[in-house]
Amino acid sequence: xxxxxxxxxxxxxxxxxxxxxxxxxxxxxxxxxxxxxxxxxxxxxxxxxxxxxxxxxxxxxxxxxxxxxxxxxxxxxxxxxxxxxxxxxxxxxxxxxxxxxxxxxxxxxxxxxxxxxxxxxxxxxxxxxxxxxxxxxxxxxxxxxxxxxxxxxxxxxxxxxxxxxxxxxxxxxxxxxxxxxxxxxxxxxxxxxxxxxxxxxxxxxxxxxxxxxxxxxxx
Amino acid sequence: xxxxxxxxxxxxxxxxxxxxxxxxxxxxxxxxxxxxxxxxxxxxxxxxxxxxxxxxxxxxxxxxxxxxxxxxxxxxxxxxxxxxxxxxxxxxxxxxxx
Numbered sequence: 343x344x345x346x347x348x349x350x351x352x353x354x355x356x357x358x359x360x361x362x363x364x365x366x367x368x369x370x371x372x373x374x375x376x377x378x379x380x381x382x383x384x385x386x387x388x389x390x391x392x393x394x395x396x397x398x399x400x401x402x403x404x405x406x407x408x409x410x411x412x413x414x415x416x417x418x419x420x421x422x423x424x425x426x427x428x429x430x431x432x433x434x435x436x437x438x439x440x441x442x443x444x445x446x447x448x449x450x451x452x453x454x455x456x457x458x459x460x461x462x463x464x465x466x467x468x469x470x471x472x473x474x475x476x477x478x479x480x481x482x483x484x485x486x487x488x489x490x491x492x493x494x495x496x497x498x499x500x501x502x503x504x505x506x507x508x509x510x511x512x513x514x515x516x517x518x519x520x521x522x523x524x525x526x527x528x529x530x531x532x533x534x535x536x537x538x539x540x541x542x543x544x545x546x547x548x549x550x551x552x553x554x555x556x557x558x559x560x561x
Numbered sequence: 562x563x564x565x566x567x568x569x570x571x572x573x574x575x576x577x578x579x580x581x582x583x584x585x586x587x588x589x590x591x592x593x594x595x596x597x598x599x600x601x602x603x604x605x606x607x608x609x610x611x612x613x614x615x616x617x618x619x620x621x622x623x624x625x626x627x628x629x630x631x632x633x634x635x636x637x638x639x640x641x642x643x644x645x646x647x648x649x650x651x652x653x654x655x656x657x658x659x
Contacts, residue, residue: 537596545595551589554579555633
């Protein structure tokens with residue numbers, strides 16, 4: 343969808359002038375970046391000639407394009423506050439734009455958060471703490487299944503299932519000791535009872551406590 | 562400080578600590594069970610860390626068992642041994658059948 347290239351220098355300069363640009367360098371070819379001065383914003387722009395003759399292009403200057411998009415999509419502060427309140431967020435401070443987090447309070451849980459306005463508008467969500475809790479709930483193991491896995495590892499749980507990574511008070515069905523392994527460890531196949539372990543210190547046999555000194559650290 | 566099971570004829574953890582990292586045993590205290598040895602060690606370490614607020618003296622890369630070290634300037638070897646013996650007395654009395 344490219345217009346035909348101009349045949350003369352005058353035609354080319356007319357295209358450049360139509361975009362309010364003033365060339366600062368010789369014409370580099372149609373697909374190379376051409377250093378120009380943008381008369382609309384005063385910045386130096388580096389569009390390609392091919393982009394200038396592309397149909398449907400609104401801006402070839404990057405700064406002008408950014409300003410255009412900001413003006414087009416930036417919502418009104420009050421309007422955005424209403425959107426936030428409708429989704430259960432009370433914003434604090436001025437509306438920062440769609441692409442910046444807006445400090446708010448999540449009315450459902452009362453905790454502070456900073457959702458992106460674009461996310462709230464499109465998905466309605468934005469409270470990270472609530473999202474984390476939801477993810478945790480979705481991943482939570484059924485306590486009955488967890489207890490069955492502990493029993494399969496010769497451990498009888500004595501208290502309700504805490505969470506997968508917290509010590510869980512259990513009764514060892516082999517030696518009768520009270521131990522506190524985590525569900526994660528038992529599920530991973532790690533033995534949960536230290537006295538029953540066939541490694542390290544023998545808990546029921548004689549042992550020694552050593553006091554060691556390092557000669558290099560001797561005063 | 563270290564705890565180990567008496568293992569005649571094989572290299573125990575203390576032997577490895579001495580060989581690899583240059584530790585020298587100052588004293589050894591025999592206890593009837595490994596469980597009691599573990600509790601003595603915990604009690605002495607609790608005293609160093611929580612009551613005296615002394616951090617581990619060595620770093621992980623300097624020795625194995627760095628979390629069980631303390632500066633000799635802060636706790637001398639005699640004092641450490643006294644603490645071990647006191648903990649043994651106290652914990653043996655607790656563990657003794659009534």
